[in-house]
Amino acid sequence: MNLAKIWFAQKGWKPHRFQKESWAAIHDGKSGLLNAPTGFGKTFAVWFGIIQDFYDRPKPKNNKLHCLYISPLRALSKEIYLATNRVSNDLNLAYSVELRTGDSSAKDRTRQKKDKHQALITTPESLHLMLATKGYREQFANLEFVIVDEWHELLGSKRGVQIELALAHLKALRPELKVWGISATIGNMDQAKDILLGPVSENTTIVRANLEKKIAIHTVLPDEIEKFPWGGHLGLKLLPKLVPIIEQSKSTLLFTNMRSQAETWYQQLLERVPDLAGQIALHHSSIDFQTRKWVEEHLHSGDLKIVVCTSSLDLGVDFRPVDTIIQVGSAKGVARFIQRAGRSGHSPGEKSNIYFVPTNSLEIIEGSALKDAVAHQLIESRIPFVRSFDVLIQFMVTLGVSEGFSADSLYREIKTTHAFQSVTPEEWRWCLDFITRGGQSLKAYDEFHKVILEDGIYKVTSKGIAARHRMNIGTIVGNSMMNVKVLGGKNLGTIEEAFISKLKPGDVFWFAGRNLALHSVKDMTAIVRASKEKNGIIPSWLGGKMPLSSQLSSSIRKALTHYKEGGKLDEELKKLKPLFALQHEVSHLPGNDELLIEKIKTREGYHLFVYPFDGRLVHEGMATILSYRIGLLTPVTFSISMNDYGFELLSDQDIDVESLIDNNLFSHEFVYEDAIRSINSSQMAQRRFRDIASIAGLVFTGYPGKEKKTRHLQANSQLFFKVFEDNEDNNLLLLQAYDEVINFELEVSRQQAAFRRIGQQKIVVTYPTKPTPFCFAIMVARFREVYSNEPIEARVEKLLKQIEKK
């Protein structure tokens, strides 16, 4: 019996070619990667292969798990759970599907262990939690399939490493296990397949759907560019222009890049169009899960005219009523822009509609660059994490908590993963030492206690350590968060503790789309009540700043050159004409064959602005390398600021950049070496270490409301960083922090390419007397890096001289 045939006939649908291809591949016992966009039945493309396999098999005596479905998102899991159960019901199939995420209650989880079901839908974190529970070997004893949804999203994160480790372990349990990934299009499709399926699997394939939706891109332009701000990232100036767009659309998703920005937009939209009340909602990751679920449900039913959101709605199920997307500020990458655009226009034959809203004048150029990049399908690659010892150590303790592991067999398993294939026996020994003896030989007074070795099996025996570890499983590191709860009412969500701690009772702030006054703080909960007072402060959440991808960067350079060479101008470049003319007048407008440097002196000190147009990460790295090179000649302290177009080195002393340029300041030689040497004088490694320390279980953040038990165990990662540097400089977690800086922050390979390109360019130095259109946004940026190779005594004396003069 062909289940797919029957079901599709029942529904009166015709399967896509890629669905048939996947079914055939699964039937042939292959593992593979399915490359398909959302909204075309990608789940079914895999699912019918799996239930057919189950149906064709002799019925097993014991009903154990047949398939594990891993999805990165809880909302998505729920949808898949409903869809797959519907299939079982429609076909009257004895194939029951269960859902297990962070929201499942303890009762549900116990029941799931006992009950007989054939498939389980879960998240990477919940899967690791299962591996931290006794009896998992039994539970997975008949496992045939693992499906990993949205693999492109997981791949470039440490959650991807979590998947690699779990899969290697499951394959050791079940050598005949088949693995299927589902991924949107990315630049490194083949590598994505190899990493998921592991280097040893041979019987594998990639099935491509080749169904790309049409996208209409519109840039929302200011009427007068002269009145449009040079800096800033909120973009509220163009809000009035969006009102008719929202009104004419059935349903709109408005994406911002930051949570605080989403809060502001929600507030301002309501103020501008009071009629939206009841039809507008807010959705970001700090808002309470129940509220978010409510928003998603009402997006489905078409009751909401507009939802202001962040990346929290990047992924997930399609909302059929949504026909318009608004992107406020840079989307940072082509893939991300296409992904967001694709959240609209789901009916067959419809196209996606996306409006790009620049937040400052120079950003208008991105509209032009995006159109070009989308037209040429310049999709970014996802760079996988390797050698993430923090995740490995967490995983080792995870297995220790449940059934224990033997060192040799686990080492063999991890060596099959892409992330850990290069781990040497010495490094493995270090990891074992780290979890059993805290990395050092035990001394008489020492009572280090985590994992113990008993009869060749490494395991955790302390209940307290096991409980703390379970709470800490995962690789998404947040700051210490506080629950926000209405007095005698419901939870609103979470805000960083650092923000709440600055408020006094009675202070008004704006959160979850409401004006709130702080009532009191109890444990890790901020109790609030509604406030009528306007103008509450908006909390800021520390979030990662996405860098501009190299694809989008090069499209921007292309647009700039196109303008300079007098090519035919699109509407964005036409609009930018007065701005470019001004830049040319007060400084210089660089073409592709030029690198612009601006030297400006202000009351704050001596500013050097450099514009490679390479994205903020490359700029950060380049700024650090240049600081290092300048510092070789004279002790110096720089405050570094950057955006996606350029960077600033701010110092209290005049830098003779002209003679430095003549002395190979921008040489493409020794970029790697200089990058490594420069890290020590910057804080990048220390910042990276924050997440590493938390994932490896050094810093225990706990959960809101539960932190009490960890009294006296609070320490910040900076302390660990310093102590490791002073006492244990071969610590692999410390080295990992440096590696991550080299690979992900300094992106040395992109760095070398950038320096090589600059080598071909003519360097133009200008001396503007006031801030230019190019430098303004960088100059006012609040987030700054520090580079210093001056001795601390000298820095203190210089600072005191300024302070004591007053």
Place this chain on the structure above:
Amino acid sequence: MQIRIRETDFTLLADKALWRHDTRQLIIADIHLGKASHFRKAGISIPADSVLEDMRRLDRLMKQVQPREVILLGDLFHSSYNREWHLFEAFLESFPSVAFVLVKGNHDILKQHRYELPNFLVVDAWEDDHFLYTHEPTEHAQKFVLSGHIHPGILLSGKGKQRLSLPCFHVSDTQGVLPAFGKLTGLYMLERNAKDRYYLVYNGIIREMK
């Protein structure tokens, strides 16, 4: 650096301790011994060697200034008992003629019997004619108060958006607050006022801020 408080000479030591001349007292706040071991006992691998650093520094300081009495202004031990306490016991034994007084801090939660050592006295506060020693800063009508607890620090900022935060001694007309002695401790940034004096401690240097 020598300073004079209520007709009494003190030396601020770059080891983040205070030396009182007339009584030959060494005054130290917030060592937080046992912190590393407390973490390690809970399976958090702070390197074990870092445990010894504060003890070594303390030992060196004792031999250098040769005090008659040591006043510990609270938070001597970070948390509940762990074996690191024995290192402290051995340390006490090596200075049998020195009297140690612990003014109890909020972290000092060891069981009473642990404190029962020959040359060791535990009190809630300690005083003489002119000075009151407490853990937390407080005001007293007549006496000058010496305390710790807050781990005082100063944030320096200047041209080129430069910023540095350093531990400090904070001395007012009525009080003196010591920086935390222990290495595994953080800093609390003070807002400066014009009346008080602030002494920065860094790299073995004491420097008054004018």
